[in-house]
Amino acid sequence: MDVSLMRIVMIGSGYVGLVSGACFADFGHDVVCVDKDEGKIAALHAGRMPIYEPGLDQLVAANVAAGRLTFTTDLAASVAGAEAIFIAVGTPARRGDGHADLSYVFGATHEIAAALSGPTVIVTKSTVPVGTGDEVERIIREARPELDVAVVSNPEFLREGAAIADFKRPDRVVIGTDDARARGVMQEVYRPLYLNENPILFTGRRTSELIKYAANAFLATKITFINEIADLCEVVGADVKDVSRGIGLDNRIGRKFLHAGPGYGGSCFPKDTLALLKTADDYESPIHIVDAVVKVNEARKRKMGRKVLHALGAQGDGSDARGKTVALLGLTFKPNTDDMRDAPSIAIAQALADAGVTVRAHDPEGTKQAKTMMPDLTYCADPYEAVQGADAVVIVTEWDAFRALDLHRLKSAMATPVMVDLRNVYRREAVEAAGFSYTAVGR
Template sequence: MRVTMIGAGYVGLVSGACFADFGHHVTCVDKDPSKIERLNRGEIPIFEPGLDDLVAANVKAGRLSFSLDAAEAIRGSDVVFIAVGTPTRRGDGHADLSYVYAAAEEIAGLMDGFTVVVTKSTVPVGTGDEVEAIIRRTRPDAQFAVVSNPEFLREGAAIEDFKRPDRVVIGVENEHAREVMAELYRPLSLNEFPVVYTQRRTSELIKYAANAFLAMKITFINEIADLCEKVGADVQQVAKGIGLDNRIGAKFLHAGPGYGGSCFPKDTIALVRTAQQVGSPVRLIETTVEINDARKKAMAARVQAAVGGDLKGKTVGVLGLTFKPNTDDMRDAPSLDIVPALQAMGARVQAFDPEGHEARNLLSDVEFKEGPYDAAADADVLVIITEWDQFRALDLDRIKLLMRSPIVVDLRNVYRPDDMAARGFRYSGVGRGV
């Protein structure tokens, strides 16, 4: 099949490369000339494990290409995906759909023959209806169907998630379009991965509901962690004890500084706004958003307490800046709240992240280091914000010698309190009141 992906960002690039690997012929289109130039040179503009090899293999096989020319790509395509950004709209918290609607209008003028237009971007309920209306107004004679096909890709594990998904959700109300989508995803159905067909609006809501539920689960265990600290319990053991219940499950029960990233913050807010707009408030999700925002800002106080209540003139070493490991994504990362709060308390911050290069544009007055030991050197306290694998087996004896004071605040519970105490560290985790 011939597939066009409008948008060569995270979702578009990963999805396009994976569809090409299934054997389809895919063109990723983007309006950013520098991005397309880099991709055509074989450079991947985002960090995602395995993506560079996957892209290179499919470009070499002639199944994957990149272009600024939407017209050439869309004409003759069986399926055109809209995979553009839907950031939070300034002022009201709703999803900004301007890029989605602009893509729909562009697609309408270029379609040739029956075309399935698929919204891959995360969009509020009813967006597909508006996309269909835009295409119909722009091109009354067009033969097309609009389908919802939300993505469920975890940054850092996106290729695995695409090729071995928990489920594929397809919102479709046209039988021909359903047949086209079934053929597109046929390689997955052969492996018996579940494909869930729904109405279009249901599909759009599934994406938001899934992200909101996971965000609530994270926030729940974070609140339990705070309770553990007050009553002398261990949140990791609590999480294990409840996670073994298959009605609850162990995933997303890791206490920490709060959720961030490209999905949970904007999607929870967008769902809250949609629910308010239609008069059906989602109070659990509203509270989740409030708690998470406050939690990220409060993490600096833990560091302050660990050093005795005063950070003025102290040096804080920070390990990890991205919102999670195995990504270079800094969007709504907890570090963006924690680091400025530490600085406001009078601390000097030196930090290291393996891929968080964008942090240099987002954080000011931070001394960026070349490795974890550099970040620890002469620090009065070391703070672990992101649990990169290379931070899980540090030479603790070396760390202790490098630091001015052997104090570690572990916001991801990477290390065991007993082990740290035995090595002479004053250690503070999250939710470990025992």
């Protein structure tokens, strides 16, 4: 089979679906991205991206121009004749119990089943709990018992802000299937990665589904661990950056995800840790470490709000900070994305507002989303506008634009020169030399 002739349908044109679809098209495949949101599809036809991801607009434009990438709302017409159909719809945490909401996955499955016309491979790209592939297969076989259909698990491991590089040069590709024909199709789908000698791991389907959750839970644990070590560093007089470096140089531990800060957020870690806990509870096999991670991380976000209030000189519940102004620099959960889901900035801004503090904010890409979630904040065009008249400036997200601020210009615009660096971007000596009172994390 010629890899350039592989016909792929991507159900869902959100973060995972759009990035994956564009990258598959760049591999040479014929890709159709399907979405129910007519506005999103119209925007994509006009070249406007529904998300911010560096390089995605150019990648999409190039493959649309080459005729390899198209967008539609017509699932039935797209699915007919496809060799691989990827389900890349959302699986948000379900209200009430934290379980992954699989209604979009199963809804797409029913629509796919009704539209199939021949042999195909259906691939769950969405992050789904163990056993979801079994249910997808049951739905398909019940609706279309006459067709040769295989269901495969192929979880994504994309970092927001670096998703294209992660897709094209992955640490690994995990494919869960015991079906020989499906394995052959997936090998064709990912053939360019074989040429680059990227590791492709074939496992059972349930194993593949669990790998995704286990990976995210472990990374969330590393973040939460170093955050608690940072708290200990503050009270014993140690420096968490040196502690992180000292333990990270041990290759059994590794240096990544050992940066102390205000806690994890985003589209994956919060919902995936909750979904893993729910799965463990359903199977009566509790994971106490992950349970502690979730609780500690949620408490940490609120704790960072109190940290800012204390830097303002407030005591107790922080009510004596009423009337003061704080500038938040960075609102998204991490740099190089516009994603505000479960961002620490939300809890921090709320804690400040509850104490009667006025919040001014700036983010290079997240303002549009932030306004829908925090409409009472004052949004500013740049960091220097945000700090006008402020009693403290807080670095919440480590965007590159905040790493080399003109400290003297900041100080001259502020009512009180107080900096709270929740990402340990600056050196204390440099900030204090510019006339600031400086508070960091774990230092």
